[in-house]
Amino acid sequence: MNDEIKPLTETAEWKALKTHYAKIKDLHLRDLFAQDPKRAEKFTAEAAGVYFDYSKHRVTATTVNLLCDLAEASGLREKIEDMFTGERINLTEDRAVLHTALRAPKNATVVVDGENVVPRVHEVLEKMEQFAEKVRSGEWKGHTGKPIKNIVNIGIGGSDLGPVMAYEALKDYSQRSLTFRFVSNIDGTDFAEAVHDLHPEETLFIVASKTFTTLETMTNAGTARDWALKALKDEAAVAKHFVAVSTNAAKVSGFGIDTANMFGFWDWVGGRYSMFSAIGLSTMIAIGPKHFREMLAGAHEMDEHYRNAPFEENLPALMGLLGLWYNDFFGAQTVAVLPYEQYLRRFPAYLQQLTMESNGKRVTLDGHPVDYQTGPIYWGEPGTNGQHSFYQLIHQGTKLIPCDFIAFCRPRRRLGRHHDLLMANVFAQAEALAFGKTAEELGKEGVKDWLVPHKTFEGNRPSTTMLLEELNPKSLGRLVALYEHSVFTQGMIWRIGPFDQWGVELGKVLAGRIAPELESPAEPQLKHDSSTNALIRRYRAGR
Ligand code: F6P
Numbered sequence: 043m044n045d046e047i048k049p050l051t052e053t054a055e056w057k058a059l060k061t062h063y064a065k066i067k068d069l070h071l072r073d074l075f076a077q078d079p080k081r082a083e084k085f086t087a088e089a090a091g092v093y094f095d096y097s098k099h100r101v102t103a104t105t106v107n108l109l110c111d112l113a114e115a116s117g118l119r120e121k122i123e124d125m126f127t128g129e130r131i132n133l134t135e136d137r138a139v140l141h142t143a144l145r146a147p148k149n150a151t152v153v154v155d156g157e158n159v160v161p162r163v164h165e166v167l168e169k170m171e172q173f174a175e176k177v178r179s180g181e182w183k184g185h186t187g188k189p190i191k192n193i194v195n196i197g198i199g200g201s202d203l204g205p206v207m208a209y210e211a212l213k214d215y216s217q218r219s220l221t222f223r224f225v226s227n228i229d230g231t232d233f234a235e236a237v238h239d240l241h242p243e244e245t246l247f248i249v250a251s252k253t254f255t256t257l258e259t260m261t262n263a264g265t266a267r268d269w270a271l272k273a274l275k276d277e278a279a280v281a282k283h284f285v286a287v288s289t290n291a292a293k294v295s296g297f298g299i300d301t302a303n304m305f306g307f308w309d310w311v312g313g314r315y316s317m318f319s320a321i322g323l324s325t326m327i328a329i330g331p332k333h334f335r336e337m338l339a340g341a342h343e344m345d346e347h348y349r350n351a352p353f354e355e356n357l358p359a360l361m362g363l364l365g366l367w368y369n370d371f372f373g374a375q376t377v378a379v380l381p382y383e384q385y386l387r388r389f390p391a392y393l394q395q396l397t398m399e400s401n402g403k404r405v406t407l408d409g410h411p412v413d414y415q416t417g418p419i420y421w422g423e424p425g426t427n428g429q430h431s432f433y434q435l436i437h438q439g440t441k442l443i444p445c446d447f448i449a450f451c452r453p454r455r456r457l458g459r460h461h462d463l464l465m466a467n468v469f470a471q472a473e474a475l476a477f478g479k480t481a482e483e484l485g486k487e488g489v490k491d492w493l494v495p496h497k498t499f500e501g502n503r504p505s506t507t508m509l510l511e512e513l514n515p516k517s518l519g520r521l522v523a524l525y526e527h528s529v530f531t532q533g534m535i536w537r538i539g540p541f542d543q544w545g546v547e548l549g550k551v552l553a554g555r556i557a558p559e560l561e562s563p564a565e566p567q568l569k570h571d572s573s574t575n576a577l578i579r580r581y582r583a584g585r
Contacts, residue, residue, distance in 0.1 A: 155242025197250030254293035340519025362531025379422035
C-alpha cells in the first residue's frame with residue numbers, strides 16, 4: 043500500500059516518531075543542555091525578524107528530522123504551493139484559500155478561475171486608503187456636518203477578533219484623536235457600553251461581516267441604526283454613518299448601506315484569515331494606510347519564508363511540527379500563548395479562533411474519523427500577569443503545557459527599568475520551566491525535608507521563546523502569518539480541512555428555533571429534551 047493513502051498513524055514516518063518518542067520521552071532538558079553546549083544555537087531558527095528559540099523543547103536532532111520527514115511525506119511542500127497558487131483546497135466549501143494574496147505585492151500574480159486576483163486586492167486597498175484618510179483628516183463629515191470622532195466596528199469572530207487584536211496591538215500607532223470601539227456580542231450590554239459616551243453625530247459604524255447574515259452582527263447593526271437615527275432623525279444619515287465590509291453586496295444594500303460605501307473581499311478569504319483584507323478597515327483608520335501596508339509587508343515576508351525555506355529552518359513548519367509532537371505523542375492537550383507585551387493582550391483570544399476553529403476537526407477531508415488527536419486548546423494571557431495566576435499549574439501541576447513566549451527587545455514604552463524587568467521575567471520563566479529545581483539543590487539551600495517536595499520543580503516543561511525587535515505593524519504582520527501557517531502545517535499533516543467551520547452551525551440553527559419559543563406571548567409547545575424544556579420554562583417565568 044502506498045504511504046499516502048495509508049492511515050496517518052500507519053505511515054512509516056508516524057511509526058518512526060512513535061518509536062523515537064518511546065526512546066526519548068524521559069530525556070530531561072537539563073541533560074540535553076549539559077551534553078551539548080551548542081544546543082541553543084542548533085535549535086534556533088531565524089527568519090523575517092523572528093528569532094525562534096526552540097532549544098527548550100524535548101527534542102533531539104533526530105526528532106526534528108523525523109518531524110520534517112513526516113511533513114515531507116504528508117505532501118506539505120505541494121500543499122503549500124497549492125494554497126499559494128489558488129487551488130481549491132477548501133474542499134468542503136469548494137473554495138481557494140488565498141489570504142496570502144491579500145499581502146502580495148502589486149506586481150504579483152495569483153490566478154483564481156482564470157483571473158489574477160492581485161489587482162482587485164490592491165483596488166480595494168486603495169479605496170480603503172482614500173476612505174481612511176478622509177476619516178483621519180476630518181474630511182469625512184457626519185450627517186450634520188461634524189467630523190467623525192468615533193469608529194465602532196460591528197462584527198464577530200474573524201470580523202472582530204483580528205481587528206480588535208490589531209487595534210490593541212498597534213494602539214501606540216493609532217490616531218489618538220479618534221476613539222475606537224468594537225461590538226461583537228449579541229448581549230446588548232456590548233453595544234450599550236460601546237456607545238454610552240458617544241454621540242451619533244460624530245460616530246461612524248463599520249459593519250464587518252463576510253456573509254452579512256450573521257445573527258449577532260446584523261442584530262447589533264440594526265440596533266446601531268436605530269440608535270443613530272433616533273438622534274439624527276433622517277434615513278439619509280445612514281450613508282454618512284455606516285459603511286460595510288463584506289463579500290455580499292446584495293445584503294449590504296438590503297440593509298440600507300450604499301454599496302459605494304462597501305469595501306469588498308472574496309470567498310477565498312476565510313473569516314479567521316481576514317484581518318489583512320477590508321475587514322482591517324478599522325485598523326487602517328486607526329494606524330493609517332502607511333502602517334497598514336507595513337503590516338501587510340511583514341505578513342508577506344513570512345509568507346515567502348514559509349513557501350521557500352526548508353522545513354528544518356522554516357518557522358511556521360517548525361512551530362506546527364513541535365505542536366504536533368506534544369499533541370500527538372506526549373498527549374498534551376493545550377498550548378499556552380504568553381506574550382510579554384501588554385499591547386498583545388488580545389493576541390491569545392485572536393489565536394483561539396485561528397487555531398481552534400481551523401483545526402478543531404474530528405474527521406479527515408475524505409470523511410474518516412481520525413484515530414489521533416487534532417487541534418490543541420490555545421489559551422493565554424500576557425506576562426507577567428499570568429505568572430501571578432496560572433503559571434503555578436504550568437510549573438508544578440500534573441499537566442504538560444507547551445508554552446509560546448513572545449517577547450520584544452525594545453519596548454513601545456520605555457519607562458525606567460520596566461522593560462528589563464519584564465524581559466528578566468520572560469527569560470526566567472522559560473529557564474525555570476525547562477530546568478526546574480531539584481531536591482538536591484533545595485537540600486543544599488537548607489530547605490527542610492518535609493518542604494522539599496513542595497518546593498521541587500521537576501522542570502522538563504517545554505517552551506519556545508520568540509524574540510522580535512519591537513512590536514510594530516511589520517512585526518505584528520510577521521507574527522500573525524507565522525501562526526496562520528503553523529495552523530496550516532498541522533492541518534495538512536492531520537489530513538483535516540482547516541478552512542471550514544461546520545461545527546458552529548448546529549448551535550446557530552437551534553438558537554434560531556429556540557428564540558421564538560422564548561419570545562412568544564402564548565405558552566409554546568416545547569419539544570426539546572427535558573432539561574432544555576425546563577430551562578426555557580424557567581427563563582420565561584423569570585424574564
Ligand atoms: O463563527 C463562525 C463564523 O462563520 C466565523 O468563521 C466567522 O469569522 C464569523 O462567524 C463571522 O462571520 P461573518 O464575517 O460572515 O459575519
